[in-house]
Structures are given as C-alpha cells and as structure tokens.
Amino acid sequence: MGAEQTVVDGRRPQHAAPEGPRPRRRGLRRVLVVLGVLGLVLALVVGGGLWFLTDRYAGNVARVADVFAGLEEESRPAPATPQQAAGEAPVTFLLVGSDTLATAEEGIAPGGRSDAIMLARFSADRQHAQVVSLPRDSWVEIPGHGMGKINAAYAYGGPSLLVQTVEQLTGVRVDHYVAIDFEGITEVTDDLGGVEVVVAETTSNGPHTFAAGVNHLDGDEARWYLAQRYGLAAGDFDRVRRQQQYLKAVFGKLLSTDTLTDPGRLDAALLSMTGAVAVDEQLGNGELLSLAYDLRGLGLEGIDFLTAPVLGTGTEGAASVVYLDHVAGERMWEYLRNDSLSQNADEFADQALPDVPR
Numbered sequence: 001m002g003a004e005q006t007v008v009d010g011r012r013p014q015h016a017a018p019e020g021p022r023p024r025r026r027g028l029r030r031v032l033v034v035l036g037v038l039g040l041v042l043a044l045v046v047g048g049g050l051w052f053l054t055d056r057y058a059g060n061v062a063r064v065a066d067v068f069a070g071l072e073e074e075s076r077p078a079p080a081t082p083q084q085a086a087g088e089a090p091v092t093f094l095l096v097g098s099d100t101l102a103t104a105e106e107g108i109a110p111g112g113r114s115d116a117i118m119l120a121r122f123s124a125d126r127q128h129a130q131v132v133s134l135p136r137d138s139w140v141e142i143p144g145h146g147m148g149k150i151n152a153a154y155a156y157g158g159p160s161l162l163v164q165t166v167e168q169l170t171g172v173r174v175d176h177y178v179a180i181d182f183e184g185i186t187e188v189t190d191d192l193g194g195v196e197v198v199v200a201e202t203t204s205n206g207p208h209t210f211a212a213g214v215n216h217l218d219g220d221e222a223r224w225y226l227a228q229r230y231g232l233a234a235g236d237f238d239r240v241r242r243q244q245q246y247l248k249a250v251f252g253k254l255l256s257t258d259t260l261t262d263p264g265r266l267d268a269a270l271l272s273m274t275g276a277v278a279v280d281e282q283l284g285n286g287e288l289l290s291l292a293y294d295l296r297g298l299g300l301e302g303i304d305f306l307t308a309p310v311l312g313t314g315t316e317g318a319a320s321v322v323y324l325d326h327v328a329g330e331r332m333w334e335y336l337r338n339d340s341l342s343q344n345a346d347e348f349a350d351q352a353l354p355d356v357p358r
Contacts, residue, residue, distance in 0.1 A: 057270055058285040062278035067159045067177045077173040080339070082124065088294065090339045093120040094163055094174045095131075096154065097182045097243065114154040114162065115182065116243050119172065121336055126294045128342040131247075132332070133240045133307045139321040140169050149321060159280075169324075170333040177280040182226055182243075184276035188250060190219040191268040192259060195249040197242075198356045203231050222246060236322075237307070241357035244305040248353070252300055304345045305353035308332065 080089040097116030117134045136151040143164050145156055153165040163174045189195055195217055199210045205228035208221050217225055226246055232238035250273075253259060259266055279288075309328035314321055332348060335341035345352065 057274050058288050060271060060274040063281040064159060064179055064278050065281055067280040070160055071164060077167055077171050079173055088124050090124045091122045091175050092172055093176045093178050094166055095120055095178045095180055097180045114151045123342060124339050127297055128302045129298060130304045130341045135322045137322045138324050172333055172336050176283045179278040181276040183223055186219040186222040188269050188272040189217060189222045191272050192253045194218050195253050197245055197249055200356045238357060240307055241353055244353045245357050304342060306348055306351045309351055
C-alpha cells in the first residue's frame with residue numbers, strides 16, 4: 001500500500017437465467033456490475049432512471065489519466081476477438097490495490113508500490129469471470145528496467161509501465177485499469193452491516209484478534225485483517241488469499257437478500273464502493289453501464305479466484321522475491337487468452353482460493 005493515483009475529474013472519491021417472470025424483490029438486480037475484485041470490486045444497480053444511475057453511481061467513479069498513453073500498439077497483445085456464440089469479446093481489467101486515491105501530480109507517490117495486483121477477466125458470455133492475483137514480489141522483466149519485483153514497475157512508471165509489464169508477462173491484453181482503495185473500500189463493510197470470513201488459525205494484527213472459525217468483521221476489523229502479513233504461515237501468499245476472500249465476501253453480501261431488499265443499505269454500499277474505485281479515463285460511463293447490464297447474470301458460482309503459479313521464493317540481492325512457474329503459468333495465460341480458463345480451472349486447484357484461507 002501507499003501508492004497514489006491521478007484523479008482527472010477533480011473529484012476525490014468518498015472480481016443464463018431462466019425465462020419467465022421474476023419475483024418483485026429482485027427488481028433491484030436488473031443491472032449489476034462488479035469490477036475488482038474483487039473484489040470486484042465495483043457494483044452498480046439501476047433503481048431508477050438511467051440519468052440517476054449515471055450521476056449517482058457511475059459518476060461517482062474517479063478517472064485515472066493517461067494509463068495507456070505511450071504504449072506502442074504493435075508491441076501489445078492483440079485485442080480479444082468477439083466470440084461467435086455470444087457476440088461479445090472477453091474483457092480484461094488490471095486491478096491494483098493501494099491505500100489512497102488522493103491526487104498526485106505524477107499519478108503515483110515517489111517510490112510507491114502497489115499492494116495488490118490482479119487480472120480480472122470477464123468471459124465473452126458474461127457468465128464467468130476469473131480473478132488471478134500476481135504476487136507483488138514476483139520476479140519479472142520490467143521493460144526498460146531489467147529484472148525486478150513486479151510492483152516495482154508501478155513505482156518506476158505508474159499504471160502505464162505496470163500494464164506493459166503484465167502484458168509482457170502474460171500475453172493477455174489489458175483493456176481497462178482499476179485502482180482500488182483498500183482502506184476506503186472497507187467502509188463498504190460497515191454499509192453492508194459487516195461481512196463474515198472463516199479463519200483457519202487464530203491470528204492477531206493491531207488491536208484485533210481473528211479467532212479460528214467464523215469472524216464477523218466490521219470496517220476497522222476488515223482493514224486490519226487485510227493488512228496482516230506477518231504471523232501468517234505463508235506470509236504474503238496468505239495475505240493475497242485474504243484479499244480475495246474479502247472481495248468474495250463483499251460480493252456475496254452485496255447479492256444477499258437482506259441487502260437487495262434494503263434500498264438504503266444498498267445505496268450506501270454502492271456509493272462507498274464506487275467511491276473507493278478509480279478507472280482509466282477511456283472507460284466512459286456509457287461503456288461502464290453497458291458492461292453493468294451485460295454482467296447482470298454473473299454470480300459467485302461463476303467466479304474463479306486464483307493465484308499465478310509459483311515455483312518458490314528466494315532472494316535477489318537483499319530482496320526477498322517470488323519465482324513464478326512460467327510453464328504452468330503459460331498454460332494458465334493461454335486459457336485466459338482463449339477465454340477457456342473457467343472450463344479448465346480444475347487444473348489449477350493448488351492455485352485456487354481455498355475455502356478456509358489462513
């Protein structure tokens with residue numbers, strides 16, 4: 001955490017249904033989108049006119065300037081092509097977690113490094129999504145800088161260089177960029193009435209202890225839960241799993257009946273969530289709302305949470321690093337490029353989010 005983003009609009013913001021009639025209580029689910037994360041990470045629901053949605057929710061999302069500026073088109077992976085059956089192309093987001101979206105002249109705090117890096121891919125049929133975390137200490141080639149930790153790309157050149165680094169590593173074209181304020185997004189937890197996570201072993205961080213078993217987290221507890229790195233058996237790997245687990249819990253609570261049938265709670269959660277997210281300026285409100293509608297049928301059962309395959313850890317100079325498994329990784333990236341990772345996710349059971357992460 002600690003990296004900052006340029007917000008260009010002057011606003012600091014506060015992961016097939018059957019035919020036939022639907023129950024009235026599902027009226028608010030007519031348009032739903034989740035962008036991180038998420039977690040996901042961004043959900044929009046139409047509860048009134050399009051103008052109201054655009055101004056209140058989509059208009060609450062800040063924009064990051066010049067994410068794709070300077071990237072040479074000929075050196076980038078080819079855009080995903082529409083699938084004949086669906087008529088849509090898969091769309092890929094690069095999700096980057098930091099602890100603030102405050103304006104900075106250069107778009108990033110000096111020396112700042114991203115805390116969480118995830119690829120979120122929405123399938124052409126819009127019924128499936130994959131969220132793949134890239135460990136922040138992954139030892140990779142950073143264009144123009146040689147080998148380094150992947151989050152150093154963010155420090156060296158902000159979102160543009162990180163996009164270039166991830167595209168070079170995976171061969172997957174990044175269509176859009178999402179900055180997630182993890183400290184801010186925990187406000188969503190309180191607006192949802194708290195979320196539940198299951199903890200494998202009792203751990204403590206800051207003023208809070210997370211007992212083995214089910215824990216009901218409020219916003220402050222969620223912030224400390226997500227920030228914990230030391231005291232976990234697998235260190236940063238467990239922290240990555242906690243980030244995925246939290247985003248999954250938020251998404252599940254957002255879709256729960258008690259949230260969808262409480263307009264006040266739903267509105268507060270959506271305002272907090274959209275206020276904790278910034279997207280590239282090329283993603284206009286119209287495209288955002290179109291994607292929202294397309295994703296209305298996506299549920300938790302259609303989302304796979306994975307981590308890039310890893311060979312192990314080691315040191316490079318004084319730095320502790322993560323060595324990626326490029327053989328297994330290339331298989332994962334190929335499935336992602338071909339829009340078939342959902343069908344082949346079982347091959348990566350060891351990289352999947354466990355039911356009970358530490």
